[in-house]
Amino acid sequence: MFSRAYKTVVTVPPLLWVTVFLLVPYLLMFCYSFWSVSPEQVIVHSWNLDNYKELLQKTVYWQTLLRSMWIAARVMLFSLLLGYPLAYFLSFYAGRRKDLLYQMVIIPLWVSYLVRAYAWKTILGSDGVLNTLLQYVHLTRHPLDFLLYSPFAVVLTLTHIYTPFAFLPIYAALEHIPRNLVEASHDLGATPVQTFWKVTFPLSIPGVVAGATFAFVLSLGDFLAPLLLGGPSGIMISNIVVSLFGAAYNWPLGAAISLGMLVIVVSLLFLSERLEKKWSFS
């Protein structure tokens, strides 16, 4: 029913825009990663593999990447541990309050990411709210200084930020489970625990995979929480990239690391899409 002209008009402008502002920039990132910086701080367009060789040889990049993945993995795990039972409670037990509680999970997302990270900083600092509270009630005498400027602070903050992201797809998956399946399981004599593990949980796996992917991928590339709360031991891979694009001025090396991150992220997205398809029942 739609003419060729209509299809052209709706297709061409978005296609052009996406090509110029998404596809070309990614390709440029690819090109940059094969260039280099001369001693005079000029980017030289001579194609070589030096950046990738350096990445493979220097352990600092690998260590930081592994640390970032370990931080992201913990954030993912904690977000799921917090988000799944919450989603389950809302979907199965909250009754008429469901929508209100759902909104209450979403509302913290409307407080800016930066502001929430900052709020944690004021809580965890050595003269922050938590430490002064502990001293006020005489639980500690000196401020606990491992709270701020540590991987712990980064994991805590990112978990706070990404728990609603993990919650949303899990909740959506749980809401889509036909309730008569759960009832049938009860009627056929399964205990609530059996019903959960044999019926409800398997059917919610696509949501879990989507939530886990969100939490892992978005925290893997984070650089603001580590800058604000991580201290030297909480540096993540994106912080290296930021410094390479700033004071250290080595865009090509930074581009190579970014491209590596892009490859990791895109492969994870493909993997999670596969898993979601495999476990979806409709």
Place this chain on the structure above:
Amino acid sequence: MELLVSAAGESTGNVPRSRWLLVHALAVFSFLYLPIAVLILYSFNGQGVGGFPPHHLTLDWYRILLADGPIWDSVLNSLQVAFAAMAISLTIGIPAALALDRAQFPGKALFRRLVLLPLILPGIITGLSLLMLFNVMGTKLSLLTIVLGHGTALISVATTEVFAGLQKLDRSQEEASLDLGANYWQTFWRVTVPNLKLPIIGAALLIFTLSMDEIAVSFFLIGRDNTLPLEIWGRLRRGITPEINAVSTIIFVFSLVTIVVWYRLRARSEGTEDFEARVV
């Protein structure tokens, strides 16, 4: 709280399990709201951002904030950026959704993935790849480059919302309009858009607030003029006062008002008073 427990008990008759879930839910909600509560409380604290118990509750920080020129400049910049980004995202995102719904073209699958990618990609990758583009093109960094960054990244939001709306849309109305002699342009404005009013408004609000908050992409595309998050970022690095809490509190209240307005709007057009009563 008691209502919650009794509601839970009714639905399954399995009270102990639901009680554990309730305790867990309360714990998660406390975790989610603790920093926000601290943030708001200490915006009234006379003596700095930390320190328990809060001392000398005061409105001084709000007074200082009102007189703070650079903050309001940055708010103005952020508003401009958000409106411009919204315009770009909708102008590109709505046709993109129509194209995905109705047209077949080579590279459609790649196109869909590319459009949606910035939604899930860490902001640093979107920001840096655009920085390289502007560098190669010799574009000077300014609010305009941030607008292009936000506009491009948030096309994904417009496209997903509008595409979901199109999937539910009954095409026979558009067909009727075309059969009755309206051209495509008229049909688009008089039939398609009115039917997609809610997804479009929803996307617009979402894009607007996301752009107001955005920092990871802006971080790399900033010129001389700061957006609000970048202004706050700059101050965080210099030392912090409850003025930051005050400005954050005001923005939070604004966001809450926006959500409530949006739900009233949605509830009204869905015509169910019950829904409205439950949400607001």
